Amino acid sequence: MAEIKRRVLVVDDDVEIRGLAVDILSGEYEVKEAEDGLDGWEKALSWRPELVITDMMMPRMHGYELCKRLKGPDGIAGVKILMASSKPFATDKAQAIQDGADEYILKPFAVQDLRDKARQLLSADAPKPRSAPDSPDLTRRSSFLAALPKPEGPLPVYVHFWGTRGSCPTGGINTVRYGGNTSCAEVRIGDVPLIIDCGTGLRELGGALNREFSDRPVKGHIFVGHTHWDHIQGFPFFTPLYNPRNTFTLYSVRGAHSSLRSIFGDSMAMDYFPVPLSSLACKLKFVELEGAVDLGVAKVSFHHLNHPGVCIGFRIETQGKVITYLSDHEDFGRLGGDSDMSRRQDAAVVDFARGSDLLIREAQYSEKEYSSRKGWGHSTYDDVVRFAEEAGAKRLALFHHDPEHTDDIMDANVKYCQSLLAQDGAKTECFAARDGMRIDL
Numbered sequence: 001m002a003e004i005k006r007r008v009l010v011v012d013d014d015v016e017i018r019g020l021a022v023d024i025l026s027g028e029y030e031v032k033e034a035e036d037g038l039d040g041w042e043k044a045l046s047w048r049p050e051l052v053i054t055d056m057m058m059p060r061m062h063g064y065e066l067c068k069r070l071k072g073p074d075g076i077a078g079v080k081i082l083m084a085s086s087k088p089f090a091t092d093k094a095q096a097i098q099d100g101a102d103e104y105i106l107k108p109f110a111v112q113d114l115r116d117k118a119r120q121l122l123s124a125d126a127p128k129p130r131s132a133p134d135s136p137d138l139t140r141r142s143s144f145l146a147a148l149p150k151p152e153g154p155l156p157v158y159v160h161f162w163g164t165r166g167s168c169p170t171g172g173i174n175t176v177r178y179g180g181n182t183s184c185a186e187v188r189i190g191d192v193p194l195i196i197d198c199g200t201g202l203r204e205l206g207g208a209l210n211r212e213f214s215d216r217p218v219k220g221h222i223f224v225g226h227t228h229w230d231h232i233q234g235f236p237f238f239t240p241l242y243n244p245r246n247t248f249t250l251y252s253v254r255g256a257h258s259s260l261r262s263i264f265g266d267s268m269a270m271d272y273f274p275v276p277l278s279s280l281a282c283k284l285k286f287v288e289l290e291g292a293v294d295l296g297v298a299k300v301s302f303h304h305l306n307h308p309g310v311c312i313g314f315r316i317e318t319q320g321k322v323i324t325y326l327s328d329h330e331d332f333g334r335l336g337g338d339s340d341m342s343r344r345q346d347a348a349v350v351d352f353a354r355g356s357d358l359l360i361r362e363a364q365y366s367e368k369e370y371s372s373r374k375g376w377g378h379s380t381y382d383d384v385v386r387f388a389e390e391a392g393a394k395r396l397a398l399f400h401h402d403p404e405h406t407d408d409i410m411d412a413n414v415k416y417c418q419s420l421l422a423q424d425g426a427k428t429e430c431f432a433a434r435d436g437m438r439i440d441l
């Protein structure tokens, strides 16, 4: 009788890494592939693998969510999960284990390491998965298509920066020119505000929208790159949320630990804030992104970034213009070392920003500062300038300024970036975003 091989499902959107894992394991196991998290979830339910090897940063469904589903009540009892990621951050490893991964392996992995980990997880005493349930729940969170009418001709587009500081609000006399509010940018397309990140700058945007729209309802879209404090702290202070005439849709990917709605709900729990999420009077909808969304006036796509936890950047294509917002991000090669894989990962981020009319890019450290902050998930000025050149960005807005950077330090940082671009003969125009700055496109 032929030997029955154990079943291993490899889930990764990087074709080469996926192919490598398949090559390494194929002799010993029966191996199938899935091209992203959602594909992995569906294939796992129908094929019932004993081991799932999954990447973390993938379109449609990230690896954390896949872990939770596989180990959840609708998942596969006894399945083992090996999370394979290029992210070396301790928080990501801990979160992966908490979400159900049994082991974590850093990519690119050595052949023997992957073999050893697979053997260890599939050791004889590992329980076999149960048979498939009668009716597997294949429910997918639906992608959202807003029912906005298509505009007749190009609408005027501008970007208004309301908060440009990173990490922590930074008031005081040393930051009056660049500002101290944390990350919040408004991309305004005609009458439609498309808000990116909900740092403390969002509070002032709220006041401006109230004044501008007065009795007219605001229909806005809010995109959140990640939910660290500096990107969500302005949310409960955004007064248009308390107006029943207004409608907002908030988009991001699901958190590593919680649903998008509960991340915002928990941040307003009574120990943290006096008004609960349920008291917001506007029509508020949370959408967990699985792919690009078409808002009618704009198409918004996302790409995973290298930052502790789940973090995505956005590319907004509207009225013939491209605006890319990448915050917070540490280049893969810079952190993980040069390899074919890190070059591919960095190139994919560059491709995502390709041809930006305006590239809003986190730029937090000098090379000297970076030497003691490697692994914090942020970029250096040198990396950002090189990135903008490679992406062919017309304009580069330095963003997410370090709280330690006073106005004078910021002036010097901008000059430094401009000098690097001049040395390279690059055409990219570079400036630092400031609170209150408006850029017409």
Ligand SMILES: [Zn+2]
Pocket: 166, 167, 183, 228, 230, 231, 328, 400
């Ligand atoms: Zn941040």
Ligand SMILES: [Zn+2]
Pocket: 226, 228, 307, 328
């Ligand atoms: Zn962050």
